[in-house]
Amino acid sequence: MxxxxxxxxxxxxxxxxxxxxxxxxxxxxxxxxxxxxxxxxxxxxxxxxxxxxxxxxxxxxxxxxxxxxxxxxxxxxxxxxxxxxxxxxxxxxxTPGQSPPAEIAVIIDLLLRHDTEGFRNALLQALMKQGLLHFVAETVTALNHWIGEAWLAGKVAIFDEHLYSEHIQNILRNSIIAQPGRGSAPRVLLTSLPGEKHRIGLLMVEAVLTAEGAACVALGAETPIIDIKNAVPAYDVDVVALSFSSAFTQSAALTGLVELRELLSGNIEIWGGGGALLRARKTPQGVLLLRSFDDMRYALERWRIERAPAT
Amino acid sequence: MxxxxxxxxxxxxxxxxxxxxxxxxxxxxxxxxxxxxxxxxxxxxxxxxxxxxxxxxxxxxxxxxxxxxxxxxxxxxxxxxxxxxxxxxxxxxxTPGQSPPAEIAVIIDLLLRHDTEGFRNALLQALMKQGLLHFVAETVTALNHWIGEAWLAGKVAIFDEHLYSEHIQNILRNSIIAQPGRGSAPRVLLTSLPGEKHRIGLLMVEAVLTAEGAACVALGAETPIIDIKNAVPAYDVDVVALSFSSAFTQSAALTGLVELRELLSGNIEIWGGGGALLRARKTPQGVLLLRSFDDMRYALERWRIERAPAT
DNA sequence: ACCTTTTTTTGTCCTGGACAATATGATTAC
DNA sequence: GTAATCATATTGTCCAGGACAAAAAAAGGT
The missing domain is CATH 1.10.1660.10 (Multidrug-efflux Transporter Regulator; Chain: A; Domain 2)
Incomplete structure (x- = not known):
């Protein structure tokens, strides 16, 4: 096999x-x-x-x-x-020659030296200092980007990247579980389509949404479309949010979103985000493309204004 | 595309x-x-x-x-x-008739009712009550088994299983990061071979090893053998531990272990565990098969007696 | 400059043959 | 009776090379 x-x-x-x-x-x-x-x-x-x-x-x-x-x-x-x-x-x-900002460079350097303890502590300190939202939207985003670059340049080994992914997951999941409140409306189903294996993007979104008080139902990566459809009534969610890393083709991402839109009833919102969609020109009918974490917070706010009073 | x-x-x-x-x-x-x-x-x-x-x-x-x-x-x-x-x-x-023990059944029932909050709380309570080691070795092991059975019987949907996996990961990673000490000898590299995607088994091992005071270098799932070889000197580990779920063929697991043994220098120990190896008859030369979490604790203890004084 | 049509590029699908990897079943040895 | 060894059957992946739709680029028209 x-x-x-x-x-x-x-x-x-x-x-x-x-x-x-x-x-x-x-x-x-x-x-x-x-x-x-x-x-x-x-x-x-x-x-x-x-x-x-x-x-x-x-x-x-x-x-x-x-x-x-x-x-x-x-x-x-x-x-x-x-x-x-x-x-x-x-x-x-x-990328016109730029090098990463100093704070990011320090953290990457620890990873390159295989100083796992120092690396872990640097991440935790950044989280403490910046707060969850800023940590996710700025630091983790930048780290993902620069570690990707370093990998292309051959400076980072596969196992370093694996280790990075594990540590970030530990920290993000720790933040998620540590959220005090239980999260209220909207209820957001969070996953990715088959073929999209990157879990960090999903966790970043989950951490931010949870911090903003939404109730997340996180299904991890690679849920077939038909199963997403079935999960929506089962968990009674208001929004389905999908993440597409830049490893995914833009067209494949858009196709998936359209396909899902056809399957779901109209009062369920669909949000799409991630690297693959950053350069999308026009958004499919009935789908909201989120190009930044700020976009996501606006979308959340808008939903609450428009929809929440209904109940 | x-x-x-x-x-x-x-x-x-x-x-x-x-x-x-x-x-x-x-x-x-x-x-x-x-x-x-x-x-x-x-x-x-x-x-x-x-x-x-x-x-x-x-x-x-x-x-x-x-x-x-x-x-x-x-x-x-x-x-x-x-x-x-x-x-x-x-x-x-x-599913040959049998039903799970009551405590397990209660938790599974919450999952089946899609009561995510209640499910999460039940897991956390079990962890509190039992302590990490017992929680992992008994409760999580049993949950994995029975949820697998229920899935086969068509009682659990794919998305339920995804959700289960996410919650368990949150809890285990939270336990790992919350460990007070930093872990000393031995240094254990923890991963799985390509094709073995199950991450929960790895996290269970990582949680227990960390609790027992070992220093884990966790690379997540699916690290190619050649990269494991390169990671060993980079992170200066003493032991490489591989996890094989029962989705893996026993023979594929054994072949992988032998292949790795040939690539690594003799003073690096190799430990293998997980469902695929439970029924293995003879262990390959130079590899330690761990059939339970107790086995793993013994292996750890043995290593410390035999090897630690060297430094 | 913008929209429409033609041309080129590019990815996916097709058929049907071959064969290695794996599982099964038979046989022998312990 | 259990375990190892070998023969046979099953099953998945690979191959070649043709075809064509979808996407992108170029050309043309207003």
């Missing part, structure tokens, strides 16, 4: 990937990988003794860069045959 | 799915769906005007049942041509 990802390379450290692993880790479908190879000549994986594609590390990394640039608006045909260095330069151009 | 899922069926309410939507929501790959059709004659989707598969609701639902039963051990070829009713009966048969 589970195929081996790294087939014990003779040269240790030079991992290789089969097509399923590449699909999983780059988000490019097997069909796309094959058709690119046919059309553009890249990627050009080796073959194992049974003719199956074996992608070397370098090609894997270039594919990740391509995915990123395409998400950012480049066309595959224009960039696919440029060198990895040229692509890296394009990525660098994207 | 993702094509429309529901192509405005003439008959409203009877949703239809294209192959991508079926893949997303059942977890069965497009290749599998096509090969089943070719081999067994099911599913037998309609075609749209361009010869593309269109799955009606009933087939979609039967596919979900099939997926469920296959995960539980049935073979596709034996069950794929039975009626949906027969399949539902098979699912019901799965």
């Amino acid at each position: 589970i195929t081996t990802t790294n087939t014990a390379p003779a040269d240790p450290g030079a991992a290789t990937y089969n097509i399923a692993a590449v699909e999983r880790d780059t988000g490019l479908s097997k069909d796309t990988l094959r058709v690119w190879e046919r059309r553009y000549g890249f990627p050009a994986p080796d073959r194992d003794q049974h003719h199956e594609r074996v992608y070397p590390q370098a090609q894997f990394e270039k594919l990740r860069l391509l995915r990123l640039l395409i998400d950012y608006g480049h066309r595959p045909g224009k960039i696919i045959n440029q060198s990895a260095e040229a692509l890296a330069r394009l990525v660098a151009e994207r | 993702i094509t429309t899922t529901n192509t405005a069926p003439a008959d409203p309410g009877a949703a239809t799915y294209n192959i991508a939507a079926v893949e997303r929501d059942t977890g069965l790959s497009k290749d599998t769906l096509r090969v089943w059709e070719r081999r067994y004659g099911f599913p037998a989707p309609d075609r749209d005007q361009h010869h593309e598969r269109v799955y009606p609701q009933a087939q979609f639902e039967k596919l979900r049942l099939l997926r469920l039963l296959i995960d539980y051990g049935h073979r596709p070829g034996k069950i794929i041509n039975q009626s949906a009713e027969a399949l539902a009966r098979l699912v019901a048969e799965r």
